[in-house]
Amino acid sequence: MIDHISFSVKNYRESRKFYDETLICLGIECLMVFETEEHQVAGYGSKGKPFFWIGKDINPNTQEFVGKTRGFHIAFQASSIKTIHNWYQKCLKFGGKDNGAPGPRPEYHPGYYAGFVVDPNGYRLEAVLHDYKENESKF
Numbered sequence: 001m002i003d004h005i006s007f008s009v010k011n012y013r014e015s016r017k018f019y020d021e022t023l024i025c026l027g028i029e030c031l032m033v034f035e036t037e038e039h040q041v042a043g044y045g046s047k048g049k050p051f052f053w054i055g056k057d058i059n060p061n062t063q064e065f066v067g068k069t070r071g072f073h074i075a076f077q078a079s080s081i082k083t084i085h086n087w088y089q090k091c092l093k094f095g096g097k098d099n100g101a102p103g104p105r106p107e108y109h110p111g112y113y114a115g116f117v118v119d120p121n122g123y124r125l126e127a128v129l130h131d132y133k134e135n136e137s138k139f
Contacts, residue, residue: 004043005074006053009121012040015054018094018120019044025087026076026127028052052076075126081113084127088115095120104132 009015020030023044031050032043043050052074078084084102092098100116108114113132117125 004051004053006041006055007072007123008057009054010057011120012042012054012056014095014120016042018091018096019052019054021094022087022090022096023052023076025083025090026078027083028076073124073126075114075128078127078129081129081132084113084115084129087127088117091117091119091125096125099124102127104134 016030019042023029027046028044029046030042031045031048032041034041040056042054044052044054076087078087081102088102096117096119098116099118100114102115103113105112105114109130111130111132112128114126114128119125
């Protein structure tokens with residue numbers, strides 16, 4: 001099991017706004033913030049446990065690599081298809097780019113329903129529900 005994940009972002013303030021506004025649709029909120037002159041870090045999670053962390057890139061020599069990690073992808077669990085649609089729309093509103101509109105993905109497995117975006121840093125994000133039933137498609 002993975003306990004938490006963290007990565008650097010190109011623009012910390014823009015990223016905070018993006019994740020603050022979009023993850024709340026999935027029941028995930030900013031739980032911890034460490035901001036000093038040198039470090040800017042935010043931890044998101046639920047039930048008091050942060051599991052998703054972002055931080056300002058403190059090594060300018062690697063700035064060009066931020067967001068270009070080959071194959072980097074994060075999928076967040078959603079509680080319903082309505083939350084996936086809400087999350088997807090919020091992501092687009094706050095600078096995310098479409099990478100696959102919400103809908104069933106039976107090619108992955110029966111019951112798979114997901115929406116996909118690329119965040120302002122170039123990271124690929126997904127909100128997914130694994131127990132979708134076709135009669136639930138009207139949210």
